[in-house]
Amino acid sequence: xxxxxxFFDYTIDDKVYRFTRDPYPSDENLIPLNNSHIYINKFIKxxxxxxxxxxxxxDDYGVLPTLxxxxxxxxxxxxxQEKALELNSVENNVEIESIDTLEGSIEAIPIVSCVKxxxxxxYILGCVSLFSDKVIIYGMDRNYTMLYTNIVKDFYQxxxxxxxxxxxxxxxxSKPKIVDRVRENYYFSPVLEERLCNFPGSYAYNKPxxxxxxMMKYLKGQDIYGSTLDIGCGNxxxxxxxxxxxxxxxxxxxxxxxxxxxxxKKNLEDFGNITILREFYSENIEKKFDNIFINPPFHxxxxxxxxxxxxxxxxxxxKMDRNSKLFIVYNRHLNYTVNLKSQFSKVDIISKDPKFxxxxxxx
Numbered sequence: 001x002x003x004x005x006x007f008f009d010y011t012i013d014d015k016v017y018r019f020t021r022d023p024y025p026s027d028e029n030l031i032p033l034n035n036s037h038i039y040i041n042k043f044i045k046x047x048x049x050x051x052x053x054x055x056x057x058x059d060d061y062g063v064l065p066t067l068x069x070x071x072x073x074x075x076x077x078x079x080x081q082e083k084a085l086e087l088n089s090v091e092n093n094v095e096i097e098s099i100d101t102l103e104g105s106i107e108a109i110p111i112v113s114c115v116k117x118x119x120x121x122x123y124i125l126g127c128v129s130l131f132s133d134k135v136i137i138y139g140m141d142r143n144y145t146m147l148y149t150n151i152v153k154d155f156y157q158x159x160x161x162x163x164x165x166x167x168x169x170x171x172x173x174s175k176p177k178i179v180d181r182v183r184e185n186y187y188f189s190p191v192l193e194e195r196l197c198n199f200p201g202s203y204a205y206n207k208p209x210x211x212x213x214x215m216m217k218y219l220k221g222q223d224i225y226g227s228t229l230d231i232g233c234g235n236x237x238x239x240x241x242x243x244x245x246x247x248x249x250x251x252x253x254x255x256x257x258x259x260x261x262x263x264x265k266k267n268l269e270d271f272g273n274i275t276i277l278r279e280f281y282s283e284n285i286e287k288k289f290d291n292i293f294i295n296p297p298f299h300x301x302x303x304x305x306x307x308x309x310x311x312x313x314x315x316x317x318x319k320m321d322r323n324s325k326l327f328i329v330y331n332r333h334l335n336y337t338v339n340l341k342s343q344f345s346k347v348d349i350i351s352k353d354p355k356f357x358x359x360x361x362x363x
Contacts (some may be wrong), residue, residue: 007091011036011066020084020092032061032084036168040111040138040256043163043170047092053108054136057124057171058115062088062096069094072111075102077120077201079256079278100258102127108133109351114139114148119182121148125202126181137171144169155179157161191216192241197266201259203234204298211229211295212237215329220245226290227251229319231282231312236264238293243271254279254291281315289319292326298334310339317343317363326361 001206007018010033017033044054054072062085065072074096076082082098089096099106102124110128112135115121128135137144137152141164146356149171152159156173163170184199189208198205215238224246230239233253242248248302255261261278268274277284294316296309309330316326326344330336332355340347344361351358 008032012041016358017066019061019088019092019359021061032088033063034140034168035166036113036138036140036170037063039110039163039165040064040136040170042165043138044068044111044136047172048109048284055106055108055110055128056233057102057110057128057162059085059113061085062065064088064111064113065096066092066094068241069096073097073099073106073108074127075099077258079280104131104311106131108132109136110316111138113137114143114236116143117201117205118147118151119185119205120201122151122155125151126179129155129176130181133176134172134174137173139169141167141169142170151317162204177319184263189237191220192214192244194238194240194244196237196240197263199259199262199266201257202263203257203260209234209237209295211329211331211356214351214353215293215295216241217355218351218358219327224248224291227287229282229285229287229289229292229316231292231294231316232253232256232296233264233276234260236267236276238295239264239274240267240271242291243264243268243273248273251275252277252282252285252287254282255286256280281312282319283315285319287319288321289324292316292324293329294326296328296330298331306334306336309334313340313343320363322363324362327358329356329358331355332357 010017021032028357055073056072057074058076065074066088074085085096110132112124113313135272155177157175159173159175161171182200184197185205186195186197187207188195191213224242227249228242228251230253233255236253239251239253253264253276261276294312296312340361346362348360349357350360
C-alpha cells in the first residue's frame with residue numbers, strides 16, 4: 001500500500017524495504033519491484049562472496065543497487081532513474097554511487113537488465129565486455145526473449161541460460177568474443193535533407209522519429225522566429241529543423257537522457273545559438289520563449305504512462321507569455337486534447353494524419 005511518503009513496503013529475506021516508483025507514485029501501472037529483482041538478489045548472494053563488487057546497469061527504479069547496498073555502483077541513462085535511485089537508497093539507509101559512463105575501466109561485475117531498446121542492449125554488452133570477463137543478465141520472461149538470448153550469444157562464448165524462477169530469468173555469461181561494438185548511428189532525414197546522429201540509448205536510434213516528421217511537415221509552412229524551447233528534445237531534430245529554415249535568435253533544448261543530450265550536441269554543433277541541458281522538463285530555465293516544441297513520450301522504459309506528457313504540459317506554462325506558441329505532437333490514441341484545453345485558453349488542432357495529431361496552444 002502506498003503511504004503519504006509515496007513509498008511501498010516489500011519484505012525480502014525477512015527484511016522490509018521501502019521503494020517508490022518516482023517520478024510517478026500515483027500511476028498504478030508502474031511497478032518498482034518484480035520477481036526478477038528478488039531472484040537476481042538471491043542468485044548473487046548464493047553465487048558470489050560478500051566482497052565482490054557489482055555495477056547495476058539500467059535498473060528502472062534503483063531497486064537492485066539498493067538491495068545490494070555498498071556492493072554495487074549504478075549506471076543509468078535516465079535522470080528519472082537516477083532520481084529514483086537517490087530516493088530509494090536514502091529511504092533504505094544505503095549509499096549508492098552513480099557513474100556517468102560505461103565507456104571506461106570499471107572493477108566490478110556488470111548486472112544488466114533487459115532494456116527495451118535492442119540496440120542499446122547491444123551497446124551495453126559491448127561496453128561491459130571490455131572491462132569484465134563476466135556479465136549477469138536478468139529480467140522477466142516476457143521481456144527476456146530469444147532476441148536478447150541471441151545477442152548474448154553474439155558477445156559471449158560461455159553462457160548459462162538455465163536459471164529461472166517465477167517467470168523471471170538470470171543468465172551468467174563469460175569469455176567475451178571479439179566483435180564489432182555498437183556505436184553512433186547516422187540516418188538520413190528526408191524532411192531535413194540531412195544526415196543526423198543517434199547515440200545508443202537515444203530514442204529512434206535506427207530511423208527518423210515519425211512524430212517529429214509530422215511536426216516538421218506542419219512547421220514547414222509556418223513563420224517561426226525569435227527564441228525556441230525543445231522539451232524532451234531527443235537527438236535535437238526539431239531544433240535543427242527550425243534553425244535551418246527560420247530566423248531563430250536562440251534555442252534551448254532539454255532531455256533526461258544522456259544519450260539524447262549527446263546526440264543533440266553532435267547534431268547541433270554547427271549552430272552557434274544553442275543551449276542543451278539535461279534536466280526534468282524545463283524546471284531550471286527562467287526564461288520565456290516565442291516557440292516551444294514538445295514531442296512527449298508515453299513510455300517509462302517498458303511501462304506506459306501518460307504522466308510524463310501531462311507533467312510537461314503543466315511545467316511549460318511558466319515558460320510562456322501571451323505571445324508564446326506551444327506546438328505539441330502526439331499519437332492520436334492518447335487524446336491529450338481534453339487535458340490541454342483545461343490548461344490553455346486556446347488549443348487548435350492544426351494537423352493530423354492516421355497516427356499523429358499536432359496542436360498549437362497559447363495562454
